[in-house]
Amino acid sequence: MNTAEPLIAIENLRVEFTQEKRRAFALRGISISLYRNEVHGLVGESGSGKTVTSMAIIGLLPKPAAKILSGSIRYEGQELLFLPEDELRAYRGGKIAMVFQEPAKYLNPAFTVGEQIREMVTLHMGLERSQAEARAHELLGLVGLGKDDRVLKAYPHELSSGMKQRAMIAIAISCNPDFLIADEPTTSLDVTLQLQILKLLKRLKNMKSMGMLFISHDLSVIREIADRVSVIYAGKIVESTRMARLFEHPMHPYTRLLLMSIPDASRKGKRLATIAGQVLDAKDDPPGCVFAPRCPMAKEVCYRESPKLIAHEAGHASACHFAEEAWAL
Amino acid sequence: MSFIQYAAKRLLRLILTLFIISTIIFFVIRVIPGDPALIIGGVDASPSDIQAIRTKLGTDRPLSAQYAEFLWSVLHLDFGHSMISGEPVRSLILQRFPLTLTLAVLGLLIGILIAIPVGVLSAVKRWSGWDYLGLVFSQLGMAIPSFWLGILLLLLLAIKFPVFPLFGADSFISLVLPALSLGVARAAIILRHTRASMIEELSKEYVIAARAKGLPESVIRYKHALKNALLPIITIAGIEFGYMLGGAIIIEQVFSLPGLGRLFLYAIYQRDFPLIQGGVVFIAIVFSLVNFVADILYSIVNPKIRLE
Known part of the structure; x- marks a missing residue:
């Protein structure tokens, strides 16, 4: 689907955390290619490594708890890992921006929305005060908060949660970033607001030809917005393909189980599927497949050998020894 | 609101x-x-x-x-006449007040100028050598009585190396040592609150968001986090300032300064009832006013307060 050079290429990224002197494997070697003008969904349970991935891209893994063991993150070919802090800062906010889950917590309560936009555009775009003011005004128009100037002078607590999320999006896109990371941007909102925010993000992506990494635990939300999707489980990408293809032909047992756990009108009356067992402990480092202990299809080889993420058809990769076998759950 | x-x-x-x-x-x-x-x-x-x-x-x-x-x-702020000197209590208080006010402002200024940078540094580099240095300073500052520090400063900087005058209040320079003795104790208290409050604020999510914006650490600390951390700092600074405005009795005694503290002390010695009564009311008014100003400052620093 994409032959161009990726905007951001993550290769074999391994991150470990040290918790109470014990190692926890947060990312067990993930690779994702993210392209301009494409929304890449990253779906997984909490603790699977979604947020660690986003924090690694933006260079904000908590120090000294997190350690990058190996791998690379390249932005248009430029290696971001081990870039000095001051050079990295120009990327943050300037080229790679981020929208967070709970706008009420991630907006600074002591500054007006206008001020939080202005400081960003003065920093990265070098705008003068009056230009910054005009830019803030323009941005609020873009995210649907332009009807009155009140929002510019408003403090976060004076806005509704939908307006707060729009304000955070305005801040994120203020310096025309090439790449936007949206980490569960709709999870704290109610359903009607969710759809509005998804539409807004999609519109902004098309307008600015941004690349976007859209993180969610909810496949039905990712389905609304993503062009491609990667499924992450226990710090490993287990399947990666085009959005539509994931629903047509899931290859990894985990993905299949995940799809079956989405409420669907066509299966009305039937019990929702749940995945038995518990997520692999981050402190364990098994030689085999990370999903094997919960996998209904697991065979002896699954416990012995870790399956590689291999393309089984064009643009569709899966990390399962039996990806190409027909099977029924 | x-x-x-x-x-x-x-x-x-x-x-x-x-x-x-x-x-x-x-x-x-x-x-x-x-x-x-x-x-x-x-x-x-x-x-x-x-x-x-x-x-x-x-x-x-x-x-x-x-x-x-x-x-x-x-x-009317009219508390009658002193029974000893016969002068109006109000003018007795107002004569002494400028000195006490100057001393309190200087003491608070010194306190804040030491406490905030050191407190922020302590919070940012928690459990580092800098932090321990700050904590030791704070512990000593609170434990050492300010009159003892005052006497020490006098011995060193007025007697051994006569840089500052031994007593009197005839020039600004004569206020440096008393202000310093007052300021160190304030710094010690304000520093603790700054450190605790900054540690809390730096762990909040908006700090991560500020980093993701690409802001330099100094801006994140001194603009984003400090503004949110100011509330308890303003409270404690207000209380300390109020106390100092009532007159620093012991420091005024050590440095022979004609401030409010000594005025009220002698009023008590001499059972000068109108003056005592006036003094108590005056201190109460000043304290309430300082609290009022602190409240107003809160709401400017953090508009969310206006809701509560």
Whole structure:
């Protein structure tokens, strides 16, 4: 689907955390290619490594708890890992921006929305005060908060949660970033607001030809917005393909189980599927497949050998020894 | 709630507080055993002398009349005349107040200028050498009595190396040592609060968001986090400032400064009732005013406060 050079290429990224002197494997070697003008969904349970991935891209893994063991993150070919802090800062906010889950917590309560936009555009775009003011005004128009100037002078607590999320999006896109990371941007909102925010993000992506990494635990939300999707489980990408293809032909047992756990009108009356067992402990480092202990299809080889993420058809990769076998759950 | 509404509400509260405080002061003074006229007159006074003193003090009139008169005098800041010097209490207080005010402002300034940078650094580099240094300073600053520090400073910087005058208040330079002795103790207290408050704020999510914006650490610390961390700092600075405005009795004594503290101390020695009463009311008013200003500052720093 994409032959161009990726905007951001993550290769074999391994991150470990040290918790109470014990190692926890947060990312067990993930690779994702993210392209301009494409929304890449990253779906997984909490603790699977979604947020660690986003924090690694933006260079904000908590120090000294997190350690990058190996791998690379390249932005248009430029290696971001081990870039000095001051050079990295120009990327943050300037080229790679981020929208967070709970706008009420991630907006600074002591500054007006206008001020939080202005400081960003003065920093990265070098705008003068009056230009910054005009830019803030323009941005609020873009995210649907332009009807009155009140929002510019408003403090976060004076806005509704939908307006707060729009304000955070305005801040994120203020310096025309090439790449936007949206980490569960709709999870704290109610359903009607969710759809509005998804539409807004999609519109902004098309307008600015941004690349976007859209993180969610909810496949039905990712389905609304993503062009491609990667499924992450226990710090490993287990399947990666085009959005539509994931629903047509899931290859990894985990993905299949995940799809079956989405409420669907066509299966009305039937019990929702749940995945038995518990997520692999981050402190364990098994030689085999990370999903094997919960996998209904697991065979002896699954416990012995870790399956590689291999393309089984064009643009569709899966990390399962039996990806190409027909099977029924 | 708008700023004006908030300020008006606080102002009403200030007026109510002052009224209650005045009332309490009035009745406490009357409830305390011992007729002031008997104490002032002494053992040799004749009944007619005592009566004369009572008339002079106004204590022979009905309580309600005294109370009304007292409230009226508080409203005018008119506390009668000193029984010792005969001068109006108000002018005695106002003569001394500029020195005390200067000393309090300097003390607070020194306190804040030390406490905030050191407190922020301590919070940012928690459990590092810098942090321990800050904590040790804070512990010592609180443990060392400021008069002892004052005497130490005098011995060192006025006697051994005579850079500063030994006593008096005739020039700004003579206020440096007393202000420093006051300031170090304030710094120690404000530093603790700054550190604790900054540690809390730096762990909040908006700090991560600020980093994701690409802001330099210094901006994140001193703009984003510090503004949010200021609330407890303003509270404690306000309280400390209020205390210092009531006069630093011991420091004024050590440095022989004619401030409010010594004025009130001698008023108590000499049983100068109008002056004592005036002094108590004055301190109460100043304290309430400082609190009012702190409240207003809160709402400017963090507008969310206006909701509560």
